Amino acid sequence: xxxxxxxxxxxxxxxxxxxxxxxxxxxxxxxxxxxxxxxxxxxxxxxxxxxxxxxxxxxxxxxxxxxxxxxxxxxxxxxxxxxxxxxxxxxxxxxxxxxxxxxxxxxxxxxxxxxxxxxxxxxxxxxxxxxxxxxxxxxxxxxxxxxxxxxxxxxxxxxxxxxxxxxxxxxxxxxxxxxxxxxxxxxxxxxxxxxxxxxxxxxxxxxxxxxxxxxxxxxxxxxxxxxxxxxxxxxxxxxxxxxxxxxxxxxxxxxxxxxxxxxxxxxxxxxxxxxxxxxxxxxxxxxxxxxxxxxxxxxxxxxxxxxxxx
Numbered sequence: 148x149x150x151x152x153x154x155x156x157x158x159x160x161x162x163x164x165x166x167x168x169x170x171x172x173x174x175x176x177x178x179x180x181x182x183x184x185x186x187x188x189x190x191x192x193x194x195x196x197x198x199x200x201x202x203x204x205x206x207x208x209x210x211x212x213x214x215x216x217x218x219x220x221x222x223x224x225x226x227x228x229x230x231x232x233x234x235x236x237x238x239x240x241x242x243x244x245x246x247x248x249x250x251x252x253x254x255x256x257x258x259x260x261x262x263x264x265x266x267x268x269x270x271x272x273x274x275x276x277x278x279x280x281x282x283x284x285x286x287x288x289x290x291x292x293x294x295x296x297x298x299x300x301x302x303x304x305x306x307x308x309x310x311x312x313x314x315x316x317x318x319x320x321x322x323x324x325x326x327x328x329x330x331x332x333x334x335x336x337x338x339x340x341x342x343x344x345x346x347x348x349x350x351x352x353x354x355x356x357x358x359x360x361x362x363x364x365x366x367x368x369x370x371x372x373x374x375x376x377x378x379x380x381x382x383x384x385x386x387x388x389x390x391x392x393x394x395x396x397x398x399x400x401x402x403x404x405x406x407x408x409x410x411x412x413x414x415x416x417x418x419x420x421x422x423x424x425x426x427x428x429x430x431x432x433x434x435x436x437x438x439x440x441x442x443x444x445x446x447x448x449x450x451x452x453x454x455x456x457x
Contacts, residue, residue: 178207189227194234195247198227202254215268218261222272225254229279251279296322296335300342304441316349320363327395340400341439347371347409348442351416351424352449368413370397374406375414405435425453 185200205220228251235247255276262269303318319342326335350364357365398406408431415424432438432446 174207174210178204181207185223185227192234194227194231195250198224198231198250198254201227205257214261215263218258218268218272221254221258221261222275225251225258225275228254248279252276255279296325296338299325300338303345307441307445312349312353316346316353319346319349320361323363332395332399336400340402340405341442343367343397343401344405344409344438344442345445347413348445348449351412352445352452354416367397368417371406371410371413372417374398375410408434421453422457425450425457428453 181200181203185197185204188194188197188200201220201224205217205224208214208217208220228247232247232251255272259269259272259276262272299318299322303315303322306312306315306318322342323339323346326332326339332339346364347367350360350368355364360368401409408427412424412427412431415421415427428446428450432443432450438446
């Protein structure tokens with residue numbers, strides 16, 4: 148413990164040195180002390196102090212401008228805190244508190260912040276973090292874009308399974324906004340096709356009045372209603388590149404056959420031809436065999452609801 152305190156005092160001296168770095172202790176020496184002490188504490192089973200030594204090691208890496216190694220050190224600290232938390236739980240200590248768990252959460256967050264966005268290492272950190280903090284906001288800045296989108300779709304599907312269709316629609320809207328903001332539409336073609344089908348079906352199923360629809364909802368409905376009315380051939384995903392503008396409009400990634408089938412569904416709904424709508428939904432599920440389970444489940448629910456009245 149005295150060696151740990153001495154190492155901590157050295158890093159504090161380095162932090163206070165400011166512009167006079169030549170009067171500060173050697174960062175390399177302090178880092179070596181923390182690394183050696185961390186392994187000693189781990190062997191002795193004093194895991195909370197091992198975690199603090201890993202934090203000290205991470206601070207040394209931050210001075211050297213090595214974010215990946217800094218992230219790895221914070222991850223080691225998080226795991227040590229978590230082991231300390233679990234150990235106190237197994238011993239059923241009366242003095243057990245949440246300090247070790249909070250320390251683990253803090254270190255996991257710091258590790259995720261310093262890791263390179265979108266890499267496998269960051270994904271591993273996030274998986275461990277979610278095991279510890281089930282309520283983690285998956286769309287926070289700690290998640291890479293790919294994980295944000297995946298978690299939004301997972302949340303949307305969960306909402307649909309429990310019948311919370313408004314929340315599901317909001318999650319699908321967030322996916323579209325997320326992809327378009329990052330100018331990554333071409334990377335998520337199949338996802339955007341699936342999400343567009345689900346958004347249109349949810350709008351039909353929820354039967355929201357125009358005042359409750361967003362501009363994006365109105366644009367989506369108008370696209371398919373106009374397609375049914377005028378039978379005009381809107382550009383598809385195979386259209387020539389126009390600088391990226393065409394991929395951010397309705398129908399950009401939906402095949403022509405599906406677009407026309409959806410147009411008939413939208414037209415029947417707008418014109419309140421509910422018997423026709425019931426049959427069109429059934430035909431849509433039958434005609435397109437590559438639909439996702441979420442799409443098929445929603446089609447079944449919509450058809451069953453209409454069958455009760457029509």
